[in-house]
Amino acid sequence: MTDLRRDGPAALEWAARYLERVSELPVLAQVEPGQIRGRLPTSAPEEPEPFEAVLRDLDEVLLPGITHWQHPRHFAYFAVSSSEPAILAELLAATLNSVAFLWRTSPAATELEAVVLHWTAQLLGLPEGWHGHIEDTASTSTLAALIAARTATGRGTVVCSEQAHSSVEKAARMLGMRLRKVPCDEEFRMRADAIGDLSEVAATVATVGTTASTAVDPVPEIAEACEAAGTWLHVDAAYAGAAMVCPEFRWAFAGVDRADSLVVNAHKWMLTPMDCSLFWSRRPADLRAAFSLVPDYLRTPDAEDSLSLSEYGPALGRRFRALKLWAVLRCVGASGLREHIRRGVSLAERFEGWVAKDPDWELCAPRRFSVVCFRLCGEDERNQELARRVNASGEIFISGTVLAGRHVLRLAVGQMSTREEDVEQAWEVLRREAAGL
Numbered sequence: 001m002t003d004l005r006r007d008g009p010a011a012l013e014w015a016a017r018y019l020e021r022v023s024e025l026p027v028l029a030q031v032e033p034g035q036i037r038g039r040l041p042t043s044a045p046e047e048p049e050p051f052e053a054v055l056r057d058l059d060e061v062l063l064p065g066i067t068h069w070q071h072p073r074h075f076a077y078f079a080v081s082s083s084e085p086a087i088l089a090e091l092l093a094a095t096l097n098s099v100a101f102l103w104r105t106s107p108a109a110t111e112l113e114a115v116v117l118h119w120t121a122q123l124l125g126l127p128e129g130w131h132g133h134i135e136d137t138a139s140t141s142t143l144a145a146l147i148a149a150r151t152a153t154g155r156g157t158v159v160c161s162e163q164a165h166s167s168v169e170k171a172a173r174m175l176g177m178r179l180r181k182v183p184c185d186e187e188f189r190m191r192a193d194a195i196g197d198l199s200e201v202a203a204t205v206a207t208v209g210t211t212a213s214t215a216v217d218p219v220p221e222i223a224e225a226c227e228a229a230g231t232w233l234h235v236d237a238a239y240a241g242a243a244m245v246c247p248e249f250r251w252a253f254a255g256v257d258r259a260d261s262l263v264v265n266a267h268k269w270m271l272t273p274m275d276c277s278l279f280w281s282r283r284p285a286d287l288r289a290a291f292s293l294v295p296d297y298l299r300t301p302d303a304e305d306s307l308s309l310s311e312y313g314p315a316l317g318r319r320f321r322a323l324k325l326w327a328v329l330r331c332v333g334a335s336g337l338r339e340h341i342r343r344g345v346s347l348a349e350r351f352e353g354w355v356a357k358d359p360d361w362e363l364c365a366p367r368r369f370s371v372v373c374f375r376l377c378g379e380d381e382r383n384q385e386l387a388r389r390v391n392a393s394g395e396i397f398i399s400g401t402v403l404a405g406r407h408v409l410r411l412a413v414g415q416m417s418t419r420e421e422d423v424e425q426a427w428e429v430l431r432r433e434a435a436g437l
């Protein structure tokens with residue numbers, strides 16, 4: 001049988017050792033589809049095994065099939081760092097195993113969630129008094145916003161830019177809502193002058209920090225149009241929202257105080273592990289109107305009812321996600337978060353400088369935060385082959401996208417352990433592989 005006192009230290013040692021050695025492992029898993037599954041038994045064991053067997057197989061069987069998101073040279077997607085206080089808090093949350101669907105099923109979980117959302121709202125410079133709760137992902141937060149908007153307005157159309165995250169289109173599709181995509185300007189921001197008639201539109205989604213190039217939509221102009229038409233404004237700041245802890249990036253949140261709802265993923269750039277998506281709204285009554293459905297077996301006195309966070313979003317069972325964010329806010333502090341954001345941005349800036357100086361390479365979008373969009377001069381195929389080769393090296397992991405019809409490479413900085421030498425190595429690997437094309 002597993003025993004916390006006997007097996008716990010080994011698991012913690014595994015975690016500590018993993019973080020020390022992760023930079024020595026290939027970033028992108030170098031396995032073929034089915035390879036890991038083929039090494040696992042086809043049925044669960046009949047008799048219990050010791051926990052040390054699980055740890056052993058984690059090393060021997062699973063680790064080769066892990067793409068290392070905690071790796072300092074994981075530059076492919078927006079960084080998702082799991083910091084030490086949050087790792088420990090996840091262990092404690094699993095130990096408590098609260099299911100906070102009603103206030104009374106875990107008052108502290110519900111109330112701490114309100115407190116950490118309030119603290120974070122202050123850190124990001126949001127208006128006082130917004131309702132805030134945690135969803136699993138930004139996809140769910142945006143889905144929730146669109147549901148509330150449809151219920152509040154009785155309309156069936158969603159508007160976003162052609163650079164909005166696919167979660168907006170997916171939510172509209174799941175809801176059977178029509179989607180209209182607004183064209184972008186040369187810097188990949190929604191063209192507010194092309195937003196069109198919003199009188200039949202339930203919700204407009206503006207993005208602060210688009211996925212491909214981290215562009216910032218003109219939220220003040222979009223808010224103006226939404227207010228005039230009675231349209232719900234949802235702001236997707238899943239990645240860039242975290243940067244608002246630093247006053248120098250607050251320009252990007254201009255107009256966000258006029259939003260009806262906002263999503264920022266703490267599990268992206270805020271040192272908190274998956275999953276922890278922060279959802280705020282200044283219209284909690286509209287959320288409750290859309291989501292409150294309390295069956296007899298869950299009825300409690302009304303004062304308690306209105307605090308139950310399951311009445312403000314799609315899920316009933318809610319795990320104690322606030323604990324890990326609380327641990328991060330307390331053990332890293334606002335100063336530590338600012339330092340973390342600034343480090344990522346300044347490393348991206350350095351990389352951008354090297355690309356700008358080299359005539360064989362070109363920058364493809366303005367760098368707003370910690371993502372650099374760039375390419376090797378020449379055809380798309382060369383860039384695709386280059387990405388394939390650098391990723392196969394296991395030394396770095398980058399991603400690609402299409403901007404203005406061309407294939408572009410993306411270097412997303414922001415992992416907590418990334419240092420200057422890691423970004424230098426990325427540039428070296430890219431130039432080495434480019435020379436061999």
Ligand SMILES: Cc1ncc(COP(=O)(O)O)c(C=O)c1O
Pocket residue numbers: 078136137138139140165167207209210211236237238239265277
């Ligand atoms: C701008 C933006 N919105 C939403 C999402 C979806 O996030 P999640 O995986 O939390 O659903 C992403 C993912 O990277 C994103 O970049």
